[in-house]
Amino acid sequence: MFLMNLMLILFFILFCITCIYIDNSKRKIISLSTMPLFFFMALSFPSLEGAPKYLFLYGSLSGFPNEYVYTYIILMLCVMVALILSNKIIAGNNIEVIKENDLNRYDVKYIVNIFYCCSLLSTLAFLSNLSNVIDILTSNMVYIRDYESEFGSNSVINYLYFLHVITIPCYCYLTYIKKVKVKFGFVLFSISVIMPFFHGIKFTVFDALFPTVIFYYLLSKEVKIKNFLYIFIFGLCFLYLFFTYARGAGDGVTWYQAIINYIMPNYYNLAFTIEKFGYQNLFDGGYSLLFPTKLPKPDYVQNIIINTEGFLLNYKYNMYTSILAFYRILGVFSGFGYMVFIILISVVYRFACKKNNFIWYFIFAILITCNFLSFYYWMLFKLKYIWLILFVFFLYKLFNLRVSRG
Incomplete structure (x- = not known):
């Protein structure tokens, strides 16, 4: 053996x-x-x-x-x-790495509009979800399952809350790749980064983190090891806190054993x-x-x-x-x-190369996220991802049409 x-x-x-x-x-x-x-x-x-x-x-x-x-x-x-x-x-x-002087004003303007739209909608939805759990948070005992259930009890509001998954890479794309300053951008971005931690579900945090990391890895001029080290330390701290205080650990099970128990049983x-x-x-x-x-x-x-x-x-x-x-x-x-799934990823990669815009980068990042998390479960047709892709396409068509006419 x-x-x-x-x-x-x-x-x-x-x-x-x-x-x-x-x-x-x-x-x-x-x-x-x-x-x-x-x-x-x-x-x-x-x-x-x-x-x-x-x-x-x-x-x-x-x-x-x-x-x-x-x-x-x-x-x-x-x-x-x-x-x-x-x-x-x-x-x-x-x-190719996008050059600073390779700016299309229409491309930048509709991405800025997408950023504002998604950040505002997700913030309002977040406040609505947060209002659902005020009583739980102020009680003596907080049960994580009850908290999760109440926080996302309204499906429509919850899917608007998930728009922060678009907001975060959108801001990073505009600020660090396109080198464009967005008014109130950092404030809205910071709120979007904080939001996922209130859901009480680890994959809400992962969904916000992974596409942004993929954008950085794919589009940055150079990949710095120290940045990935920071991301790794942050992820490890989050997993420690989640599995220690939310679920998994206890009764003789350490937090790292709880992580292993979340992965190996899948196999x-x-x-x-x-x-x-x-x-x-x-x-x-x-x-x-x-x-x-x-x-x-x-x-x-x-x-x-x-x-x-x-x-x-x-x-x-x-x-x-x-x-x-x-x-x-x-x-x-x-x-x-x-x-076939790997080939589908390569097809989207080819489109991203040819189109060279945020929309196709975002779709590719979602597919890579699905592939990366394949050790857990099948995520490609997760309703959350389908919703995000359709919504960002809708906004792209809407704002691109208005910008080009303007």
Whole structure:
């Protein structure tokens, strides 16, 4: 078993080197965004033996099924093929660093309008959401689940609140890339940065952070290691506070163990599904790639014991990798589904290179965010992302039309 785990980890290292060598996107951004999925998948092999028993409702496996190992290897091959095909799509196109004198006044003006519109709407929505939780915040005991539920209780208001995901990279794009001064921009930007922390959900913070970091990595003249170090320290502090005081830690579980327990079980879910359904049937049935369900919360442990061969995770750990979403639809061909996703990213990358505007950079940043977070679950058709892309397109058409006519 030790030699098998070592060999699979060595496969991952060889895979990383090969992908980075193949990838022709700027600063290897497409290949690098796939690494977390495979990095944690490689770690899942040696981690299973020492996995805490409280992760499981019934039993556990002494090792992963062979089909899980095959899936791991097939996925690597599919990604390498996808990167080769992506090079054909990119075909020498690359995003160049925008020069300060390369300013299109129409381009700048509609982006400024988008910034003001999104920042004002999200701020008003934030104040409305905050008013929902005043009673909870002033009570003696604050239950995080109740707080989350009340804060975003109005779906329409909550989706307007999410517009800060557009505001933050928009301001950074105007200020640091285009070198344009925006009146009251820093104040609105600061409010937008603070807002995500009040939702009580870690992915609200991640969604605000990742697209902006991708903008910096993709469009800056040079990438400074110290800036990524600051981002890493900030992210680590946030995770420490979240998992220590919000959820995950306690009862002998440290904050870093809680983080591991939020990642590794996703791969155990994948292994469980492969073990249960195998590769005999192409379609699992009852699932949709557009809106995949979480693993079901069981009503009775007895039912699990009767119906399950192997193990089933505690329903608290019911998330899944993006690969499980593909597996539920495509079975053995799940790697090919992920390959199509990588090719889609390269198509959007080509559009971003040709159009050279904020809208396509933003869409590309969302896709890279989805790919980067594939180790957690399938995010591409998350309603929040669809809403943000459609809304920014709507504003682009609206303001671009008015600016060009003006």
